[in-house]
Amino acid sequence: MTLAEYLLSKIKKGIISFVHLVSLANKDYPYFDYKTYADTEEPEMYNVGKDSITGESTQHKLFVSKSTLIIADVDCTIQFNNTNNVVVDIIADILFTFKHNIHAVNVLTIGAGGNIYMYFEGVLPNEARNPE
Secondary structure, eight states: OOHHHHHHHHHHHHHHHHHHHHHTSOOOOOEEEEEEEETTSOOOEEETTHHHHHSSOSOOOOOEEEEEEEEESSOEEEEESSTTSOOEEEOTTOOEEEOSOBSEEEEEEEOTTOEEEEEEEEEOGGGSSSOO
């Protein structure tokens, strides 16, 4: 191997490493939303960003949550994205953070006298790495 071939291979390897590093970098999540359910309400499939559209927010868009924080003051059960997905148990007074693409949350059960609080940060669906 000549010196030129050796240098070209190192440069190519460096460029590939740089592209991987940049594509996996932590990106800004410009869209925010918040939803609360109480046990007296009839839970429904909540599309992330729905309250921002109907409220006084400037966003007016549905989006994909890349970082979701959920806390409840009683035990609850939820599903992400589809009613056929796995049921997730939310234990009372513990913060749960989910770092995958979430475009909808189905709240199945809320314990008596309790509330569930959900905070969403994300991007537009076409900006999500694995849009559904």
